[in-house]
Amino acid sequence: MxxxxxxxxxxxxxxxxxxxxxxxxxxxxxxxxxxxxxxxxxxxxxxxxxxxxxxxxxxxxxxxxxxxxxxxxxxxxxxxxxxxxxxxxxxxxxxxxxxxxxxxxxxxxxxxxxxxxxxxxxxxxxxxxxxxxxxxxxxxxxxxxxxxxxxxxxxxxxxxxxxxxxxxxxxxxxxxxxxxxxxxxxxxxxxxxxxxxxxxxxxxxxxxxxxxxxxxxxxxxxxxxxxxKRRPMHFFGTLGTVSFLAGFFITSWLIFQKIYGLYQGRTVREITAQPLFFLALVALIVGVQLFLTGFLAEMMTSNNSRKADYNIDEELNLKN
CATH class of the missing domain: 3.90.550.10 (Spore Coat Polysaccharide Biosynthesis Protein SpsA; Chain A)
Structure with a gap:
């Protein structure tokens, strides 16, 4: 050399x-x-x-x-x-x-x-x-x-x-x-x-x-x-989980308010009449999509993984 x-x-x-x-x-x-x-x-x-x-x-x-x-x-x-x-x-x-x-x-x-x-x-x-x-x-x-x-x-x-x-x-x-x-x-x-x-x-x-x-x-x-690149689920899965949980808790809170209001005998707005419900619905859908994106990316990464993806510094006493 x-x-x-x-x-x-x-x-x-x-x-x-x-x-x-x-x-x-x-x-x-x-x-x-x-x-x-x-x-x-x-x-x-x-x-x-x-x-x-x-x-x-x-x-x-x-x-x-x-x-x-x-x-x-x-x-x-x-x-x-x-x-x-x-x-x-x-x-x-x-x-x-x-x-x-x-x-x-x-x-x-x-x-x-x-x-x-x-x-x-x-x-x-x-x-x-x-x-x-x-x-x-x-x-x-x-x-x-x-x-x-x-x-x-x-x-x-x-x-x-x-x-x-x-x-x-x-x-x-x-x-x-x-x-x-x-x-x-x-x-x-x-x-x-x-x-x-x-x-x-x-x-x-x-x-x-x-x-x-x-x-x-x-x-x-x-x-x-x-x-x-070797763990895409860590990125897409984290964002998807946060988005899904946000949508889930918001929806749960709206449902709880509706049931509790009816129990108290008060007039309560329909859940579907509240803009917050649609934001929660979007968050749920986006969360699922991001999670699926991470899952598919993880499958592609797993299928395409090769030994060449890893850097080897030195080898000792290895024979083909």
Whole structure:
């Protein structure tokens, strides 16, 4: 196994690719690392793939994968993770804002200090305020929900032990939450390193307000999936039980009031003439539906459970 795999998602970054490649190679050779560079072309419509092809001809350590269209950064990283052979896997953006000079420090934190995930922290950002303020708010919310004390979840410069990237799957915009996904898969030794953040040299940023909004939706999604994908009844069953019991007790109270009023000889409104009865009826129906949803989801989860759903750290003296 080689020492370092560098995974670089690429989307319309043809001008920066040769310079980034030269910089990474200089760092690797200077420290004597064995390495590979995996460029994942995410459906670029400029000359990015041509530049990658040139580099694969010049340098046998360069690998290239090209998508037929733009699938997003998470898909590109997931593909790179599946191809990586290094003991330490490092991800970085292709726009030259992440410095390859940080690679040795990240590598040492994983190999010498024992971290399973190390996330970069762009303490001094070279981005416009329209990008930095939403990012700070986003990071604050993610810290609260995840319980992981990182300053910059969205930093593209990260390092992982190989076993981490082989045991997680990301899609959508979930690349922002890899530390969270890693933690929920049993890799909780997560560290942080202040890294240099450089101004963009070529091209233009791919950041937009829609990515910010989608990021929060994906945070809700990844939180729900990782907590309840193997026990959906705990979520749907709990909500269903609460809703059903609320409807049951309200209905019981209305019936009791009706019977007690008749016993006292008072004129009492019909149960069906009270709006509260219909709210209780809705609560009963919703409760049953939620419980059945949880039951069906539990059956599907049970039928689809496989050994591959569980992460194995090590095996000893096992023979096929």
């Amino acid at each position: 080689i020492q370092i795999s560098v995974i670089i998602p690429v989307y319309n970054e043809q001008d920066s690719i040769p310079e980034l490649h030269h910089w990474i190679c200089r760092v690797m050779k200077g420290h004597g690392y064995s390495y590979e560079i995996i460029f994942v072309n995410d459906g670029s419509n400029d000359g990015s793939w041509n530049e990658i092809q040139k580099l694969t001809d010049l340098n046998p350590n360069v690998k290239g994968v090209s998508f037929t269209r733009n699938y997003g950064k998470s898909a590109a990283l997931d593909m790179g993770f599946s191809k990586a052979r290094g003991e330490v896997v490092i991800t970085m953006d292709a726009d030259l804002q992440d410095s390859p000079d940080e690679i040795p420090g990240l590598y040492e934190m994983v190999m010498a200090e024992g971290f399973e995930v190390v996330s970069g922290w762009k303490k001094k950002r070279r981005d416009p305020i329209t990008k930095t303020i939403p990012s700070r708010f986003f990071n604050g919310v993610t810290r609260v929900i995840s319980g992981i004390k990182l300053h910059d979840f969205n930093c593209g410069l990260k390092a992982y032990k190989n076993k981490v990237v082989k045991n997680i799957h990301i899609y959508g915009e979930m690349h922002r939450y890899i530390p969270l996904i890693a933690k929920w898969n049993g890799f909780s030794n997560i560290g942080e390193k202040v890294v240099d953040h450089r101004p963009r040299k070529y091209g233009k940023t791919k950041f937009g307000i829609e990515r910010f909004l989608n990021g929060f939706l994906d945070l809700i999604s990844v939180s729900f999936v990782n907590r309840y």
